Amino acid sequence: MSPQEAPGLTANLLIDLSLLTLLVFVALAMLRSRHLFAVVMLSGVYSLLSASFFVSLDAVDVAFTEAAVGAGISTVLMLAGMLLTARREKPARPRRAPVALLAVAAVGTALIYASLDMPAFGDPDSPANAGVGRDYLERTPKEIAVPNVVTAVLASYRGFDTLGEVMVIFTAGVAVILLLGAGSARGGRAVTDAEEDA
Amino acid sequence: MTMFAVAAAAIIAAMTLAIVRAVAGPTLYDRVLAGNSFGTKTVLLIGVMGYLTGRPDFLDIALLYALLNFAATIAILKFFRYRTLSVAMTGAEADRPRFEEAPEEERAAR
Known part of the structure; x- marks a missing residue:
């Protein structure tokens, strides 16, 4: 640097x-x-x-x-x-929950203690950077020529995977729209029970 | 470099002011405006951060944020006024707010 x-x-x-x-x-x-x-x-x-x-x-x-x-x-x-x-x-009445506070504090302490064992930021020998990560870093400028390696991995190396994810999200969105508001999306009105039976 | 650092500090100060207005703002429109101007400050901060770290590639992303902020504010205001997103904003309905600030007890009674 x-x-x-x-x-x-x-x-x-x-x-x-x-x-x-x-x-x-x-x-x-x-x-x-x-x-x-x-x-x-x-x-x-x-x-x-x-x-x-x-x-x-x-x-x-x-x-x-x-x-x-x-x-x-x-x-x-x-x-x-x-x-x-x-x-x-x-307005909610304030409620004391010492056991919950204790549990949260204990879990937080354990997580902070666990984070001490993590490799340093940008450490080239860390497990995330040593194997496939280094390979991507070395190949991306030659093969894809995109400045952002994450973009290269998501959109090129794992392009089919990303396409599948997009399909899943699109399907979920269509399902939610159909469940929630297909009528109002057409600018329609509420359907009464009688109309539904007919 | 110093110039960009000072600009970033000024933008963060402006962000703080916008947050204060969003927390304190007496009317709803104060809060919408605070949220919108906070989005603008985010765009500026991302741009300045790009130059500060010597990688102005992030400017494209800042532009996308500007578009997103604009669309989100329109969506919030439209939803706030018409209670749905699928209404055209023209016609007789446009001048009649459906959702006023005052009648809270009335809504609770319903």
Whole structure:
């Protein structure tokens, strides 16, 4: 790594830190807010923030999925759900659950302890980078000539796999549309029981 | 490089302000606007981050985010007003909001 890149990396670290701080802030605000529309908008903001964080981690495809699903579709879905119910959440009585807190703390500690054994970021000898990963990294510039290796793997090396995934998602989407709103999608009206029997 | 770092800091400050408006915003439209402007700040931040790390390839992705943000805001506003996405936005219905801010008790009673 050349010394010229160092200030950019420090700035990137600062951006990551501020993005994560904002994420925590938004999550706390969502927990505390009783105004459901604010929660819906904040969840869109939350997923845009995590998308920026993913871009900063170079996971561009994950970031775009997060933005499209989290900020786009989920917001509209949650808005649709909210319009079916009340606009405000009923105030819940605070309940203490020490056993649950203890269990969460224990699992969190175990996970942090397990993460200490993980290989360092970008370690060339880690299991993820040593085998097939290195092969992809070496072949992609020659064979595919796409700057992003993940894109090359998804769209070229595993193209048929991705095509199958797209088919599955398309089928699921068609099924959901048929179940939920085929009538309203045609601009039709509700079918009464009598019409259905006839 | 310093210029991009300062720009990123300014964009993050603007993001914070948009979040504050989304949390505090008294009306619904404040919150929609806060969400929309937050999306715009995300586009800008991704662009600046690309130049900061010396890889401006991410600009295409920032453009896609801009399109997505626009479509999502239209969808939210349309859904908010008509309670469905499949209504044409013209005609007599366009001037009559179906979903007002006030009658919360009325909805609860239903």
